[in-house]
Amino acid sequence: MYPEYMAESLRKVVQTRPARLELARKSGPVYPPMNAEERRAVLEGFHPDFESSARRTVRVGPNRDESLTTEVADLLESHSWLRSEQVNLDRPDFETDLLIIGGGGAGCNAALVAMKDHGMRSIIATKLRMGDANSMMSQGGMQAAVSRTDSPTRHYLDAIGGGHFENKPELVRALTEDGPGVVKWLEDLGVVWDKQQDGSLKTMHGGGTSRKRMLSCRDYTGAMIMRTLMDEVRNHPDMIDVKEFMPAVELIMDTKGHCAGAVLYSLDSEEFFTVKAKATLIATGGYGRLHIRGFDTTNHYGATGDGLVMAYRAGAKLMYMDSVQYHPTGVSFPEQIAGFLVTEAIRGAGGQPLNKDGELFVYPREPRDIEAAAIIRECAQNGGGIPTPSGRVGVWLDSPLIDMLHGDGYTDKHFPAMYRQFIRYGIDIAKLPMLIYPSLHYQNGGIEINERCETDLPGLYVAGEASGGLHGRNRLMGNSVLDYNVFGQRAGRYASEYAKAVKIGKLSLAHLDSFEKELAAAGVQTELVTPVLLPSYAPEDVRKRQLLRADNELPGSSVLHNRLHEGKSL
C-alpha cells in the first residue's frame, strides 16, 4: 500500500482521470510530442548523461582521448586478472570451432545457426546459468514490421530517428530487414506469439514507433523466447557444449592478430581454463550492474560490461560508450523492487505519466531518453515529483486507464508479471497507479561492429547488447530483443564462414602486457581488476572485514578478490 501522505496526490489522479480518459479515446496524442528543439533542451538540461561528471576522457586503448561515461572509463583503465606469463597456452584445455561468450539470447541464436546451417561446433561459456541474462527479462516485446500498414523501411526511419540519426545505417537496415524472418524463425522453433483471432500477430505501440509494431508473448516475451532457444540448444549436446558458471576473463589472440579463444574462470573451483577457438563471439550483454551514477538498475545480476573490457584490451574499438539508457519507468516505490522495470507496454496500452497534481506533463511515448529526461525535469525543476519514504522520488504512471480503455481484466491478462510484482505489496495496478522514476537499463553503445558482426579484430565477433553502432545513442523499446535475434543469427553465420577458412597461429596473451605498459605510461593508478563478474551488495562494514581477509585491496565493486599473487600460475 502507498503511505498515507500520498493519499492527497492519489486523489488528484482520480479527479483528473475522466478528462484524460476522454483524451486517450480520441485519436491523436494526449499531450503534444516535442519537436527537435524541445527534445534537445530537455536532454541537455536533464538527462543524466549531460551532467558534468557523467563523462571523462579515457587515457588508454583504442578509444584513447575520447570522452566516455565515467564508470566505463574506470572499467577500461583497469588491470587484468591475468599476466601473460602465468598462463600456459601450449595445450589448451578445450578446443572448438566457435567460442560463444555469454549464454543469453544472442549467444544461443548464434550457436543454433552455426550448428544448423553450417555444421559448426560451439562452446557456450556463460557466467551464471544459461539464460541468466537480460534476455530472460524483457517483458514488453520485440519490434518487427509485420503488419499491413507497416514496412521494414518505416521501421528503419523510426529506429534511426529515435537514435538521433547517429545509428550505423547498414546495421539498422540489417535489423529491420531481417525482422520479419526472425519472427517466423522463432515461431517455427515454438515461440508462442500473441495473436489476433485470424492468426495475424498482435501489435502494440512502443516509444518512438509510428506504427504498431511491438510483438509480445504476454509480458513474458523474453522468457518465452529465451526458454525456447535454451531448450533447443540443450537438444544438441553433441554439437553445443554449455559451460555454466564459467565466465570468460580475457580473450586469447594468436601471433598473427586473430582472436583465437578465451581464458575462462570457474566460479565453483576458482580454476582458470583456456579455450582455443577458430572464431570467438562476445555476447555478454550489458552493464547495468555497474550502477552508473548510482542509479538502480533493471538488469540481471551478471550485467557488468565484461565483454567491453576484454575486447578493449585486445584492441577492439568501442562506439557510443558515452551514452547510457535510463528506462523512463523504473519502480520508485516500494523500495524492495526499486529499479525494477515497468514495461513500456504499459504506456503503449494507454498508461500515462502524471505529476503529483495528477497532470500530464509529457507525451507518454517519446523516445526513451526524452521521456526519462522529461520525468527527471518534472521532479528536479518543476517540483512535480512525489518523495518516497526511502528518499527516492517518483511520478505516477496511471495504469488503471488501461482496463478503462481495453475492458476489465485486460491488465491481468496482458501484464501478469507486472501485476504480480506489485500485488505482493498490496498495490493492485488495475486500480492504483504505479510510482516510477528512470532506472539504469541499457548499454546504448558497445564494441563497434558491421552488419556481419565483425570487429576490428579478425576472428572476434560481437552481437547483442555488447555491440555498438546499431542504436546510435538511444535505443527504442523492442529493438534490442530484435537485435539479439538478428545479430545473434548473423554472428552465427559469418563466424562460421570465417572459421571454416581460418588457420590459427601460435596463441598469445601479449596484448595484456602491452595494455599494462600503456596504463603505466599514461600514469593510470588504479586498484580495479576487471572484468567485474558480479557486483557486491554486502553492507559497507561487512566489506571492510572482507578486505582484512584478502592480502590485497578489494577491487572496486568487484566481489572476487584480486588473485594476482606471484608464483600462482595456471
Place this chain on the structure above:
Amino acid sequence: MARAPTEAKERLITVYIMGKACEVPAEATIMGAIEYAGHQIIRGAGCREGYCGACATIYRLPGDYKIRAGLACMTLVEEGMTLAQIPYVPAEKAIYDIEKLKPNVSAIQQLYPSVFRCVACGTCTRSCPQGLQVMDYVQAAKRGDIAEVMDLSFDCVVCGMCMLRCPAEITQPLVGILAKRLYGRYLRKDSPELAARVKAVEEGAYDAEYAELMTMSRKDLSDRYYARDTE
C-alpha cells in the same frame, strides 16, 4: 537516482539462513537479507526480478509446521523465518527433434511418461511461487491438451519447487516448456501477412527504399522523420 542510504534508521529482525541467526532489515527481500548478512550469492540469483527462477527458496515460519516456497528476489523476510535456497533441482530434460513430434498426447507419452504417475494431490499447485495451477496443467498434459498446458504454464519461471515436492517425481516445468513449443510450432494460427512480408523482403521489395533512405543527408532524413504520420 542513488540507492538511498537508509541503513541507519532500519528496523532489524532475526532470520535463520540455513540455521544461522542473522539480523537483517525487516523490510528486506530474502535475497536482500542473504546479501545483507554478507553472503556473495553465486548460485541462487539470476535476474533478481522474478523471471529466471534461479533463486528458489524454502522456508518455515515460527510455530508453523508448513514448508513454504518462494522466490528469494520477490519474497519478504519475516521475523523468525528459517530458510535455505535451492538453486538447482536435478531433472532430466528429454532430448528431441521438434520436427518429429506430434502436438498431442503421444509427445508426452514418449518424452515425459512420468506425467501419468500423477496422483492429483495438488502439492505442486500449493508450492508454486507464481501461483500457477500446476496440477491442472499436469492433468491437461495427461489428456494431451497441449493448448491448455501452454496456457496454464505460460508464466512458469522454472524454479523447480513443484518438481522438488511432487510425490510422483514429475518434472512439471519441463513438460510446460515442451507444450509451449509444440503449441507455437504446430497449433498456432498462421499469420498470412507475416508470410507475405517475409517473401517481399526476400524478393528485394524494399531495396530501392532502403537505398534512398541510406543515402539521404541527415537534414533530409530528419525532415522525413519528423513529418512521418503516426498510426
